[in-house]
Amino acid sequence: MNPIGPAVKRPATLDDVAAIAGVSAKTVSRVVNRDVNVSAATRERIEAAIRETGYRVNQAARSLAASRSFLIGAFMPHLSSFYFAEIFRGAAKACRQYGYHLVLEEFDHGADSVVDRYEQGLRGAHCDALILTPPVCDDEKLLDALDRDGLPYVRIAPGKQLGRSVAVGADERRAVEQLVRHLWDAGRRRFAIIAGPADHAAAMVRERAFCDALGALGGDPAGVALTRIELNESIAEAGRIATLDLLRGSNPLPDAIFAFNDEVAIGAMAAIRELGRSVPEDIAVAGFDDSYIAQLVWPPLTTIHQPIADLAFQAVRLVADPEGFSTGNILLPTRLVVRGTT
Amino acid sequence: MNPIGPAVKRPATLDDVAAIAGVSAKTVSRVVNRDVNVSAATRERIEAAIRETGYRVNQAARSLAASRSFLIGAFMPHLSSFYFAEIFRGAAKACRQYGYHLVLEEFDHGADSVVDRYEQGLRGAHCDALILTPPVCDDEKLLDALDRDGLPYVRIAPGKQLGRSVAVGADERRAVEQLVRHLWDAGRRRFAIIAGPADHAAAMVRERAFCDALGALGGDPAGVALTRIELNESIAEAGRIATLDLLRGSNPLPDAIFAFNDEVAIGAMAAIRELGRSVPEDIAVAGFDDSYIAQLVWPPLTTIHQPIADLAFQAVRLVADPEGFSTGNILLPTRLVVRGTT
DNA sequence: TTTTTCATTGTCAGCGCTGACATAATTAGA
DNA sequence: TCTAATTATGTCAGCGCTGACAATGAAAAA
Numbered sequence: 001m002n003p004i005g006p007a008v009k010r011p012a013t014l015d016d017v018a019a020i021a022g023v024s025a026k027t028v029s030r031v032v033n034r035d036v037n038v039s040a041a042t043r044e045r046i047e048a049a050i051r052e053t054g055y056r057v058n059q060a061a062r063s064l065a066a067s068r069s070f071l072i073g074a075f076m077p078h079l080s081s082f083y084f085a086e087i088f089r090g091a092a093k094a095c096r097q098y099g100y101h102l103v104l105e106e107f108d109h110g111a112d113s114v115v116d117r118y119e120q121g122l123r124g125a126h127c128d129a130l131i132l133t134p135p136v137c138d139d140e141k142l143l144d145a146l147d148r149d150g151l152p153y154v155r156i157a158p159g160k161q162l163g164r165s166v167a168v169g170a171d172e173r174r175a176v177e178q179l180v181r182h183l184w185d186a187g188r189r190r191f192a193i194i195a196g197p198a199d200h201a202a203a204m205v206r207e208r209a210f211c212d213a214l215g216a217l218g219g220d221p222a223g224v225a226l227t228r229i230e231l232n233e234s235i236a237e238a239g240r241i242a243t244l245d246l247l248r249g250s251n252p253l254p255d256a257i258f259a260f261n262d263e264v265a266i267g268a269m270a271a272i273r274e275l276g277r278s279v280p281e282d283i284a285v286a287g288f289d290d291s292y293i294a295q296l297v298w299p300p301l302t303t304i305h306q307p308i309a310d311l312a313f314q315a316v317r318l319v320a321d322p323e324g325f326s327t328g329n330i331l332l333p334t335r336l337v338v339r340g341t342t
Numbered sequence: 343m344n345p346i347g348p349a350v351k352r353p354a355t356l357d358d359v360a361a362i363a364g365v366s367a368k369t370v371s372r373v374v375n376r377d378v379n380v381s382a383a384t385r386e387r388i389e390a391a392i393r394e395t396g397y398r399v400n401q402a403a404r405s406l407a408a409s410r411s412f413l414i415g416a417f418m419p420h421l422s423s424f425y426f427a428e429i430f431r432g433a434a435k436a437c438r439q440y441g442y443h444l445v446l447e448e449f450d451h452g453a454d455s456v457v458d459r460y461e462q463g464l465r466g467a468h469c470d471a472l473i474l475t476p477p478v479c480d481d482e483k484l485l486d487a488l489d490r491d492g493l494p495y496v497r498i499a500p501g502k503q504l505g506r507s508v509a510v511g512a513d514e515r516r517a518v519e520q521l522v523r524h525l526w527d528a529g530r531r532r533f534a535i536i537a538g539p540a541d542h543a544a545a546m547v548r549e550r551a552f553c554d555a556l557g558a559l560g561g562d563p564a565g566v567a568l569t570r571i572e573l574n575e576s577i578a579e580a581g582r583i584a585t586l587d588l589l590r591g592s593n594p595l596p597d598a599i600f601a602f603n604d605e606v607a608i609g610a611m612a613a614i615r616e617l618g619r620s621v622p623e624d625i626a627v628a629g630f631d632d633s634y635i636a637q638l639v640w641p642p643l644t645t646i647h648q649p650i651a652d653l654a655f656q657a658v659r660l661v662a663d664p665e666g667f668s669t670g671n672i673l674l675p676t677r678l679v680v681r682g683t684t
Numbered sequence: 685t686t687t688t689t690c691a692t693t694g695t696c697a698g699c700g701c702t703g704a705c706a707t708a709a710t711t712a713g714a
Numbered sequence: 715t716c717t718a719a720t721t722a723t724g725t726c727a728g729c730g731c732t733g734a735c736a737a738t739g740a741a742a743a744a
Contacts, residue, residue: 060405061730085423092448106434234634266638292576296608403700406729
């Protein structure tokens, strides 16, 4: 293996392929880019030459000439490694399908300013488009900066300024209504929400949906106790601490907790256990995301499933597929998954 | 927001900055690239012009001219979203620090051939270097392909052909020895290993280390029951199924299980619970990685901590830092974290 | 047949930058 | 003082590709 430096073997170029196939470089370019107007015979000869040389398009040259980078950027907030991994999985799949590459920018929620991260990081990558997840998808300063630079973006699950861009979302409201009804029917009456960070607008929409649904059933939305987690190293730990605080200050204790996500819910379960209470007998717990750990903790966690990877896939498709932008917003289904904690 | 297409505003170029600062484009380039031979006065004027224009280097042009892409590639196997997220976090931090960008290639362990993924995906990105995690870091065909293309790479925790490349690893053997001693001292005598995929060489080294350490204590390495997980949608689920199989075929039951990673360990705990046994009374369980969920399950999981993010950081540093390659291999510390399951 | 159309292929400038090299300005040394 | 070494800046080709446009040839229409 070699240190970074001049490539050991000069990769084949369009000209190399063209010389072998006996055509012009431009015609090879046409084949590579799937241009229609190339005769079958020529195409075959060129494809053979491409195989022979192992030719791969030089993205830098292509980008420079076409003034496109074929890069799609994304911020990766550290709210949940499951959410993060799923987003990546869906986005990567779509990128592969549409001939793009993913550029990821780390974003340490709380410590960094997204706009700074954009200015100092992603902006320099000259992406063709960005996909934005919560909470950065609702950061107005960031959106302003992107609009200023004329950089297209798709938002995943935005909670504010819904008309501002094309967006891909999940029907969170519906599943939250199902959850509230499920808890209500089980006789739960004293609700608490362990909420996510205040700038996570989608989560706040869920909180509102929770209260609305409760009101519709004759419950008291104003009586719902709400604590917001303080972000720290581990979000589950943050959930545990927030729940501890909430429970210590509650009399009577709530009998149902709706957590920001599964990790927070698991932290909440740890807190309940610490205070000598049991789930679901004393307190029911519900999470959000249906991450794989929801099935593995004990008792298995009731949660709301949303198609995270598909959300990201669709987001990339919107920008990468030439026909994508005409599609308009996309709303994917969610569903309540009842397990042992409720 | 705009569909992908011609940029709305033409970004400033070196020439634009040069014109404002009254110097040549080359001198601006020198400032941008932190070349030393630029007078302070000139540098200041140019920096002001850069601020004024909002100039950002065009990576495509820079890449083309310098024949470097400033991209570092990585495969992202779906073995553990925690591991994945940590690797990413460390690598992204280092990339930021050294002026590189990360390109991630999805790799669906089991379904895909890594070499295909490389040929069809990452190779086209023309990365300057790759960082390889298990299990792909031990894929000889991939390494052959990389060597053939003269593409530098750093391996993280390789388990085979250790001399073949620069590598960053964790001292897994030492922590495994501590674990075995810990289990032995607690009176455990019937051991089982829920092992990872067969191509994960680093994990196999751990298995061997486990048996060696057992032998050193006077135990019977040959008596260690070993099952390998079958990869499926969820690795924890794979761990649960493998453990179920193992326990159903065991008489007497093992009294200690060492799992491939924390997620598998959690699956194992679920299986033990399903069979009506308890952790740690009947069976002790230990994982690997010290992921955040290890602290949240009940009982909290005994596991081996390894600095995953730092591993990736160092790997990127080796290729990105001009002085990196002279550093040679790097071995980072691990430690046994004893919690409630043992 | 001649003209028009259209599918196919070619030509060439130039995207924005950097490496190699040349030159000018300054400083150190003799 | 003058020359040599050093520092600061400039010139320019060309990285590999694509967009705009031109040219060619063959089929369709007149």
